[in-house]
Amino acid sequence: MNPFFKTGVLATAALLLCASAGAAPATAPASAPASASASAADTQAGKAINKLVDEYYDAYARFEPVWATESGDGRFDGQLGLPIAPKNRDAQFALYRGYLKRLGTIPRERLNPRDQASYDIVKFELETALRLGAFPEHLLPVDQMFNMPVFMANYAGGQGAQPLATPQDYRNYLSRLDQMVAYIDQAIANMREGVKRGVVHPREPMLSLLPQLKALVAATPEASIFYSPIKALPAGFSSADKTKLTASYRKTVGEKLNPALARLATYVEKDYLPATRTTAGWGALPNGAEWYKARVAAMTTTSLTPEQIHEIGQKEVARIQGEYGKIGPKMGYTGPAAGLPRWVSEQPKYKPFTSDAQVIAMFEKIDADVRTKLPKLFSLMPKAPLEVRLEPELTRETASDHYSSPAADGSRPGVFWSVVNDPTKYGSTGMVTLYLHEGQPGHHFHIALTQELGLPNFRKFGGNTAFTEGWALYAETLGKEMGLFDKPEDYFGHLNDEMLRAARLVVDTGMHTKGWSRDQAITYFRETLGYSELEARAQIERYMVMPGQALAYKIGALKIMELRQRAQAALGDKFNLPAFHRVVLDEGTLPLAVLEAKVDRWIAASK
Incomplete structure (x- = not known):
């Protein structure tokens, strides 16, 4: 769920990776109870945790009813809420403190594995909300990204x-x-x-x-x-x-x-x-350094420091530029690797469209191709349909490509919304990777599936950016195994999107921790990504008002890839990719620490 809705519809809280989060570790499930009294205690604990998380979800949905609508819960469609009012915030935080106190009375060791995950998630969400509540987020109620x-x-x-x-x-x-x-x-x-x-x-x-x-x-x-x-x-x-x-x-x-x-x-x-x-x-804000650290922890669901993330970003940028050096000559480019994105943006052959319909037709072709390849990689897939639609003209100028979740009652499919303002300037190189991210197996496989797993509402409709965007970014990498990056320009498009997520780690931490100026960040983006002044400015100004949110994509994807590599190394010939994907997806959105513990248990059991 999202303790601060204004930082992004599919954003935020989850469990930190280490004990500093204060949450109980995600341990292996307890052994079967040996007596009737123990069984009764287990049942009582299960009922208690599910009652608590249901109350927590309803309280949050009433506090942020627009978030509930966006998440597919239509029960509060007539309510706007006033979460920015100080008295409402105070009342909400009082509820959170009460829920946290009740949570402490529930014996975690008596819970089954799924309820233990609910325990860990809600504990961190409550602690994160209260930690962030110490900072005056409500005094910044409007910006160009969300109002x-x-x-x-x-x-x-x-x-x-x-x-x-x-x-x-x-x-x-x-x-x-x-x-x-x-x-x-x-x-x-x-x-x-x-x-x-x-x-x-x-x-x-x-x-x-x-x-x-x-x-x-x-x-x-x-x-x-x-x-x-x-x-x-x-x-x-x-x-x-x-x-x-x-x-x-x-x-x-x-x-x-x-x-x-x-x-x-x-x-x-x-x-x-x-x-x-x-x-x-x-x-530059009062107590801003601590405020930023709190947001970084919530958004990435890790204990990584801004300095560590900055270094990770620099390493990823260097790695991807190395890939640019390999793919550039295959596209006819012979200049320095860092100049490849700008060169591609200037090539007319990579802007082949003359109408909106042509762009959508290309996405539909990609969609049809992807559907034939998914069964080899996934044994668990959502039942909800996915549609590709053109962003309505009414909102096209202010929107970016995005995914909207299906309605929980099945009345609305999942939708990948393509934003095309000028088809003659629409680049084709990034279309495959964009579809994999926003469509399937990216957001649709995760978000639509989460609604179908029989989870408590706070998990069905909630989530955190690190898993949500991390999964979608990881899903982009599957294009290589599907044979979708055989054309060098399509592989470049994948690399270029990866580079954006890596560069974000550098500029976000650079501005909010290292004192980078707006112009310094814009220059870095232009030199690293080949962006125009206008494109770079729009990105950098996003990070200026949404600190930490853009870090979650790359941090989440790196963790999922790390877990896959760990499983492959441990299991060798026994490693099964569809089974791994099932383990990652079959309990909905998990904080990275909970996901890591789950994968480790699966590795041990598979041995």
Whole structure:
């Protein structure tokens, strides 16, 4: 689950890799009980842990109902929540302390292996949330990467996680728009407090945010993006529903929401921007160094220090540049290895498209090819279907390629959303690896499958970035075994995506720990990845407001690959890749420490 939803829909908490996390180690399952009393104690412990985690999940879903919607749980679709309000945060943390106290009364050794995993996960999530609660995250409620008004605007087209198919769906969305007025006013109040306390965002990301906010302010209700659902009312709605919904949307958008959006845009432009800071890193904030360490621990689910991660990143960048040196000549490039990405970006032959439909057709071809190869690598696959869709025009300019999970009730498939703003500039080299990551066997195999495993809700809908993105990045590497990287340009695309994740380790820790400036980080990205100024700036400004989140991808993938190599070395001819993938996936999202212990038990049993 996500103790701070604003840092990313599929982000965060899990178990640290060592005892410093304070969580009980993931030990081998206890031997069978020898008496009826012991069996009864085991049953009581199992009931206690499952009752606790169910209560914890519902409390969190009510605290962050938009997160619940994004995760496929539609029970709270009419609620926006106000998690940024200090009193609500205090009440939530009080609940967490109570849950943690109750958890301490449950004998972990009495639990079966699956419940032991639940114990370890919830223990760390609670401890992580409380650790992060010591820092004033709520005083930074909006940025260019996540702000609730834009997030709600992305639902207006009806193709996102929030359904817009029935009159009740329309009422749910309208209810959220109505509640957003209080959210906006709370955000402004929090930002004012942040200015007083020196807890403010850097200037450049806020300059990127301002046009987003201004674009949401409409001259009339009918011109607002939030009125869009009314322009697409289903024909099957009754006349009474159509009339009432139209009047209600016009009133809420015109009289309540639009003025609130104008207040927010004006505040950011007139008051907040002059108070922003010129530094790039979190270290410039009060107690920022400790704050960043807490975020790194939560996001990576490890005890790695920022300095260690910086070094890992530098080594990975050097390794991948070595691969550039091998693949470049096969593509007709004879310059220095570091210059390969820029050279590729300038080659017209790698931008073959003239229409959006051609891009989607290529992804569908990749999809069909991948499906024929998956059975050789996987014995456990999700039942939910996967579709490839073009990102709606309504949200295309602000979106990036992404995956949305199926609805838990089966009413919505998993979707890989491809973002194509200008097909003539759309590069083909990264398409295979992008599909493997966002589609299958990447996010779809992990996230859709997690909903089908009969896990408690907090595990079915929760997760952590290190496993989620680590698995998807590991899934990219399987393209080589599937024969999908036989063309040198496709293998380059894989390497280039890997290089992005490696370079992130360097710049994120560089800015937030080593005092790198924004310009220094942008220059590193341009030189390492061949990015344009605009592309590099967008990436770096993301890391400026989401410290630690981008570290999880590479750290998670490296751990999964390390565990695979460990199993191959230990088992030799007995190693079975589909069986390994089953072990990694068959309990949903696990913190890296819990995953490592599980794989080690499987290795021992397989011997």
